[in-house]
Amino acid sequence: MTSPILQAATRLISTLLIVFSLFLLVRGHDAPGGGFIGGLVAASSFTLLAMSHGVETARLALRLPPATVAALGVGAALLAGLIPLVVGDAPFAAVWVFVGGPKGEGLPLSTVLLFDFGVWLVVLGAVLGLVFALEEDA
Amino acid sequence: MSAAAANGAPDRSGPWAGALLALVSAAAAAAFATLIPEVSHGDAIAAEWAWAPALDVSLAFRVDGLSLVFALLITGFGAVISAYSISYLRGHRHQTRFFLYLALFQAGMLGLVLADDVIALFAFWEVTTVASFLLVGYDGTAKARRSAWMALLITGAGGLALLAGLIWLGLVAGTTRISEITAAGGLGGHAAYLPITLLILAGAFAKSAQFPLHIWLPNAMAAPTPVSAYLHSATMVKAGVYLLARLHPALSGTEFWTTTLGLVGGFTMLMAAILSLRQRDLKLALAYSSVMSLGSLVMFLGAEQTVAAAAAMTFLIVHALYKASLFLVVGSIDKMTGTRDMDRLGGLWRTMPMTSIAAVLAAGSMAGFPPFLGFVGKELKYEGALAIAEEPAPLAAAAVIANALMVALALAVIFRVVLSAPGDTPKAPREAPALIWLGPLLLAVGGLLCGVAPDLVGRTLVQPAAAAMLGAPAEIKLKLWHGVNVPLMMSVATLVLGAAFHLARRPLGRLIARLPGGAEAIWDGLLDGVQTSFAAVTRRVQPGSLRTYLTVTFLAVAAAPLAGLRLAGGLPEASFALTEPQALAAAGLCAGGALTAALAHRRILALAGLGASGTGLSLLFLTFGAPDVAATQILVDVLLLVLVAAVMPRLPELPPRRRGRGRDAFVAGAVGLAVALATLAATVGPFDASVADAMSARSLPEALGRNVVNVVLVDFRALDTFGEIVVVAAAAVGGLALLRRTRRSAA
Numbered sequence: 001m002t003s004p005i006l007q008a009a010t011r012l013i014s015t016l017l018i019v020f021s022l023f024l025l026v027r028g029h030d031a032p033g034g035g036f037i038g039g040l041v042a043a044s045s046f047t048l049l050a051m052s053h054g055v056e057t058a059r060l061a062l063r064l065p066p067a068t069v070a071a072l073g074v075g076a077a078l079l080a081g082l083i084p085l086v087v088g089d090a091p092f093a094a095v096w097v098f099v100g101g102p103k104g105e106g107l108p109l110s111t112v113l114l115f116d117f118g119v120w121l122v123v124l125g126a127v128l129g130l131v132f133a134l135e136e137d138a
Numbered sequence: 139m140s141a142a143a144a145n146g147a148p149d150r151s152g153p154w155a156g157a158l159l160a161l162v163s164a165a166a167a168a169a170f171a172t173l174i175p176e177v178s179h180g181d182a183i184a185a186e187w188a189w190a191p192a193l194d195v196s197l198a199f200r201v202d203g204l205s206l207v208f209a210l211l212i213t214g215f216g217a218v219i220s221a222y223s224i225s226y227l228r229g230h231r232h233q234t235r236f237f238l239y240l241a242l243f244q245a246g247m248l249g250l251v252l253a254d255d256v257i258a259l260f261a262f263w264e265v266t267t268v269a270s271f272l273l274v275g276y277d278g279t280a281k282a283r284r285s286a287w288m289a290l291l292i293t294g295a296g297g298l299a300l301l302a303g304l305i306w307l308g309l310v311a312g313t314t315r316i317s318e319i320t321a322a323g324g325l326g327g328h329a330a331y332l333p334i335t336l337l338i339l340a341g342a343f344a345k346s347a348q349f350p351l352h353i354w355l356p357n358a359m360a361a362p363t364p365v366s367a368y369l370h371s372a373t374m375v376k377a378g379v380y381l382l383a384r385l386h387p388a389l390s391g392t393e394f395w396t397t398t399l400g401l402v403g404g405f406t407m408l409m410a411a412i413l414s415l416r417q418r419d420l421k422l423a424l425a426y427s428s429v430m431s432l433g434s435l436v437m438f439l440g441a442e443q444t445v446a447a448a449a450a451m452t453f454l455i456v457h458a459l460y461k462a463s464l465f466l467v468v469g470s471i472d473k474m475t476g477t478r479d480m481d482r483l484g485g486l487w488r489t490m491p492m493t494s495i496a497a498v499l500a501a502g503s504m505a506g507f508p509p510f511l512g513f514v515g516k517e518l519k520y521e522g523a524l525a526i527a528e529e530p531a532p533l534a535a536a537a538v539i540a541n542a543l544m545v546a547l548a549l550a551v552i553f554r555v556v557l558s559a560p561g562d563t564p565k566a567p568r569e570a571p572a573l574i575w576l577g578p579l580l581l582a583v584g585g586l587l588c589g590v591a592p593d594l595v596g597r598t599l600v601q602p603a604a605a606a607m608l609g610a611p612a613e614i615k616l617k618l619w620h621g622v623n624v625p626l627m628m629s630v631a632t633l634v635l636g637a638a639f640h641l642a643r644r645p646l647g648r649l650i651a652r653l654p655g656g657a658e659a660i661w662d663g664l665l666d667g668v669q670t671s672f673a674a675v676t677r678r679v680q681p682g683s684l685r686t687y688l689t690v691t692f693l694a695v696a697a698a699p700l701a702g703l704r705l706a707g708g709l710p711e712a713s714f715a716l717t718e719p720q721a722l723a724a725a726g727l728c729a730g731g732a733l734t735a736a737l738a739h740r741r742i743l744a745l746a747g748l749g750a751s752g753t754g755l756s757l758l759f760l761t762f763g764a765p766d767v768a769a770t771q772i773l774v775d776v777l778l779l780v781l782v783a784a785v786m787p788r789l790p791e792l793p794p795r796r797r798g799r800g801r802d803a804f805v806a807g808a809v810g811l812a813v814a815l816a817t818l819a820a821t822v823g824p825f826d827a828s829v830a831d832a833m834s835a836r837s838l839p840e841a842l843g844r845n846v847v848n849v850v851l852v853d854f855r856a857l858d859t860f861g862e863i864v865v866v867a868a869a870a871v872g873g874l875a876l877l878r879r880t881r882r883s884a885a
Contacts, residue, residue, distance in 0.1 A: 029843040032765040040773035070867040092856040122863040126870030133877040134784040
């Protein structure tokens with residue numbers, strides 16, 4: 001499928017979709033969103049790229065093989081689960097850090113966000129692995 | 139080594155891994171040795187971490203006399219074996235992997251003997267089973283793989299029985315803590331005593347190669363020789379013995395215990411000793427003699443008497459020393475001469491002097507010549523055998539015959555392999571590297587030194603171990619010379635008989651070869667039977683037709699809620715009305731899309747219908763206040779559409795009049811009806827919002843999040859989510875593998 005209109009639109013939309021996906025990921029803790037939905041949006045961005053510019057381009061844009069992305073996601077989530085052990089908490093308990101200010105003012109960073117990022121990566125990698133393989137087959 | 143060694147570059151980091159493991163093991167052995175003074179006074183050292191507090195399982199460790207003997211064997215031998223393996227495996231491709239497996243085994247085995255919790259013990263038990271599987275199959279040949287499977291299946295099945303037995307034991311005793319179970323005394327009178335004991339015995343007998351589960355151990359000799367010396371002679375196969383000794387205070391003291399252990403152990407001892415005479419392969423002969431030793435250990439554990447416990451614990455140490463040494467010697471002979479056939483070997487004292495010294499010293503201990511520790515052990519064994527049975531004659535006779543056969547094997551090592559005229563070996567023998575002869579020599583000399591000062595061993599190791607096993611203080615004196623008594627007479631008889639067996643080795647071997655030995659054939663038949671029957675079942679339940687699978691799956695989906703409603707007494711009074719116009723519109727979109735998909739004559743139209751139906755569903759979610767679910771639904775729908783569109787060009791056109799549409803309609807209608815009825819029934823009861831309210835209330839203060847759905851996913855139930863994403867990743871990898879396979883077969 002090589003439609004110039006789709007290709008031109010994709011350049012803009014796929015980037016926007018990635019930004020939107022990260023936005024969903026970060027806001028997920030307080031408003032609708034999160035790693036799963038964000039990962040699906042990111043996957044649809046790359047899927048769009050694969051449909052308009054070919055799977056090869058989409059693979060290059062992703063840089064890593066999809067299976068590796070999924071594996072990294074599992075690793076990130078596992079890491080988020082292990083960090084609490086270092087500070088003496090139960091595994092998978094949430095650890096929060098506030099950068100540059102007290103709680104409520106500083107930039108909130110947490111193992112929860114890392115965990116959700118892991119979910120994001122797994123969903124992205126798993127979906128794209130199948131999409132790329134099927135698109136290449138077709 | 140086999141084909142694996144021949145190809146590919148040797149593993150450079152291997153020797154370093156081996157050296158590291160040897161050093162760590164030696165340090166651990168030294169650390170355990172410093173505990174001897176405290177433990178030999180009858181104290182136990184305990185440490186504990188919570189593991190799964192909800193299940194009341196903790197990582198509790200406890201070092202008492204019994205654990206300490208095993209810990210010293212595991213770490214001390216671990217150091218010797220690792221150092222030996224560095225040289226033995228030189229040039230092998232996967233040395234690092236080998237040492238990794240060895241370290242895994244060592245950690246698991248240490249955990250097993252130090253654990254003070256039955257569940258933790260079981261977990262470590264399984265670690266050793268898996269490590270043994272990996273090490274037996276290490277060479278990767280078909281024979282090694284078959285042997286590894288056999289070891290895994292037999293010890294693994296035993297492990298399952300053991301798990302059941304240990305859980306039951308924990309329930310009956312009211313605690314999973316081993317020290318509390320054993321302190322509470324015998325369970326002999328309990329109603330569940332018999333099944334618990336049977337289950338635990340099944341696990342222990344499988345691990346410690348008791349008849350008829352012994353067949354995996356001779357086959358496990360496919361492993362590299364240091365592994366045979368370490369796992370399959372000195373440590374792992376004694377895990378069953380350890381367990382029986384550990385639970386001795388709780389399970390022993392009944393007629394069932396004494397009879398079962400005495401019979402099984404005694405029979406295994408005699409059978410394996412006889413079978414060992416048949417072997418010309420030195421390593422296999424040693425393997426059968428290991429089975430024989432395990433049998434006699436089990437036999438002694440059946441008894442109550444202090445002398446039997448002392449015999450068991452002394453023999454445990456004795457056997458580990460001489461047998462590991464002999465295995466290592468055979469490994470070095472195999473490496474340097476190219477054969478393990480004792481008929482082809484000979485005169486090694488000229489060409490391999492250091493190895494020969496180790497061989498003779500270890501064989502002397504095995505034969506039980508004074509002043510080796512083996513002599514002390516054998517005298518104690520006879521004393522124990524005389525003490526156990528009410529009718530001691532048969533047991534004592536069996537022990538004498540079995541030991542005489544060990545003497546014959548020792549004599550074969552000394553006179554056929556070491557001292558005779560030079561043999562006819564594939565390679566011209568020369569002395570092995572120092573790293574290879576040093577290990578067995580150290581162990582063999584250890585057996586000699588301990589024999590010279592038996593009381594030291596007795597007080598520091600045997601007595602505390604026997605006390606821990608009996609659950610009561612024990613007074614044990616080990617002496618080299620007991621004066622002229624019945625055990626000494628039995629020893630003399632053993633030596634005479636052993637010499638006779640040695641001289642008559644060939645005719646006896648031919649005789650024994652005629653004995654029925656169908657265990658291997660039965661095993662292969664069993665495996666074949668399992669495979670063919672499962673293949674038949676699979677052909678039946680998985681015919682490969684997607685339509686059949688879907689029909690069965692959806693019929694089950696329909697049947698389950700209908701059955702549930704039927705059991706609950708039919709459909710309750712329920713009514714439901716959609717009033718909001720948006721919801722009505724969304725529901726209409728759902729229904730219209732679904733109908734379109736069902737009636738469409740072209741795939742693209744059916745796909746569009748499905749998409750419309752999904753959109754309607756997400757709109758419904760949105761109307762009822764679940765934006766997260768709605769967003770997920772619509773995204774999944776979009777991606778599903780893309781995937782199906784990608785596959786569509788490969789699918790054939792739909793035929794105009796399809797067969798089986800009536801059946802499809804019936805299945806679809808049944809599913810729709812069942813789910814609708816179940817949903818309707820679910821709305822009748824009062825909605826219990828306590829969980830939802832609690833989660834909502836805790837979300838912001840405890841998890842700093844306003845989106846409860848997300849907080850539940852990534853914080854409150856993060857472990858569940860982790861499991862789910864692992865499943866997602868695994869499913870993707872599996873799907874990719876399938877796609878690659880179809881592509882390859884299409885190409």
